[in-house]
Amino acid sequence: MIQTQTLATTPEGLARAAAILRAQGLVAFPTETVYGLGGDARSDLAVARIFDAKGRPRFNPLIVHVPDLAAAKAFAHFDTRAEAVAGAFWPGPLTLVLPLRADAGLSPLVTAELDTVAIRIPAHPAAQALLRAFGGPLAAPSANPSGRVSPTRAVHVIDGLSGRIDAVLDGGACGVGVESTILGLVGAPALLRPGGVPSEALEAMLGPLASGGNAEKPNAPGQLASHYAPGAAVRLNADTALPGEVRLGFGPGPADLNLSATADLIEAAANLFHMLREADVMAGQGGRIAVAPIPEQGLGRAINDRLRRAAAPRG
Ligand code: TXA
Numbered sequence: 001m002i003q004t005q006t007l008a009t010t011p012e013g014l015a016r017a018a019a020i021l022r023a024q025g026l027v028a029f030p031t032e033t034v035y036g037l038g039g040d041a042r043s044d045l046a047v048a049r050i051f052d053a054k055g056r057p058r059f060n061p062l063i064v065h066v067p068d069l070a071a072a073k074a075f076a077h078f079d080t081r082a083e084a085v086a087g088a089f090w091p092g093p094l095t096l097v098l099p100l101r102a103d104a105g106l107s108p109l110v111t112a113e114l115d116t117v118a119i120r121i122p123a124h125p126a127a128q129a130l131l132r133a134f135g136g137p138l139a140a141p142s143a144n145p146s147g148r149v150s151p152t153r154a155v156h157v158i159d160g161l162s163g164r165i166d167a168v169l170d171g172g173a174c175g176v177g178v179e180s181t182i183l184g185l186v187g188a189p190a191l192l193r194p195g196g197v198p199s200e201a202l203e204a205m206l207g208p209l210a211s212g213g214n215a216e217k218p219n220a221p222g223q224l225a226s227h228y229a230p231g232a233a234v235r236l237n238a239d240t241a242l243p244g245e246v247r248l249g250f251g252p253g254p255a256d257l258n259l260s261a262t263a264d265l266i267e268a269a270a271n272l273f274h275m276l277r278e279a280d281v282m283a284g285q286g287g288r289i290a291v292a293p294i295p296e297q298g299l300g301r302a303i304n305d306r307l308r309r310a311a312a313p314r315g
């Protein structure tokens with residue numbers, strides 16, 4: 001066990017966080033999507049610590065976070081499509097999977113020894129400030145034990161990883177609330193994970209996207225069947241709650257917790273992981289959560305993807 005410190009997003013807090021990262025320690029930090037568990041992406045030791053802290057399978061590669069496009073180009077090859085998408089959506093809730101540069105200098109653990117790399121430029125000011133204070137690339141999966149609900153507040157990180165990481169930088173609640181969209185640009189453009197950038201916006205630029213991955217041979221963690229799982233059992237597309245179920249609503253109507261009373265998908269995404277945690281507490285041991293139907297459009301695609309995995313049979 002190590003003592004996990006909570007750091008403020010002050011110059012002192014950021015300097016302390018950067019010093020921990022330079023010493024190959026782990027710092028959880030806010031992004032606009034979810035909190036990431038950051039470690040130096042060039043350090044085998046730091047990256048191994050990330051996998052250990054999360055209990056994450058080592059075949060599951062990590063996203064490399066950088067502050068700007070110039071930094072991203074040190075690690076991946078950008079073709080004209082990648083340049084265009086980066087120009088339109090970075091910084092923001094989008095991850096690009098691109099060919100890895102031979103001279104990237106990343107730990108092979110980050111890419112699970114693939115010849116591709118997942119890269120993201122987060123927009124959150126605290127993430128930007130940390131990347132600049134540290135001065136290198138940060139490997140960062142979501143800051144939760146593997147398979148569990150992703151964290152959108154510093155207290156969620158503490159709940160899951162206290163004693164296993166050095167620090168969490170507390171930047172308040174995450175605005176987007178679901179993870180980044182993962183777009184593969186190695187061959188034909190492929191949607192590897194729906195997320196904070198709606199796939200409709202990417203298709204407007206790139207044309208129809210192939211859908212990537214399969215649950216047998218996952219190359220994105222969200223592709224494991226059971227993921228984002230609370231303790232309680234989850235029932236989807238529930239128009240009403242059965243006796244004893246906690247109802248997670250969407251739109252008008254009775255609900256114990258409502259993702260968005262006005263049926264706003266952006267608000268629902270921002271509330272999703274926090275309310276799954278709250279519903280889990282309300283449901284108690286052996287409890288059940290009944291979730292209202294969510295439209296399959298815009299951020300609803302990412303919400304439904306996470307809900308399907310939360311409801312999937314547990315491995
Ligand atoms: O919003 C986010 O993306 C958050 C924040 C912290 O940036 N991070 C996040 O990381 O969700 P994680 O590890 O929970 O999900 C990263 C996903 C995994 O599904 C992984 O398999 C996929 O990215 N991935 C990483 N490298 C890849 C690669 N070379 N090819 C395909 N998928 C890759």
Ligand code: MG
Binds near residue numbers: 141
């Ligand atoms: Mg995750």
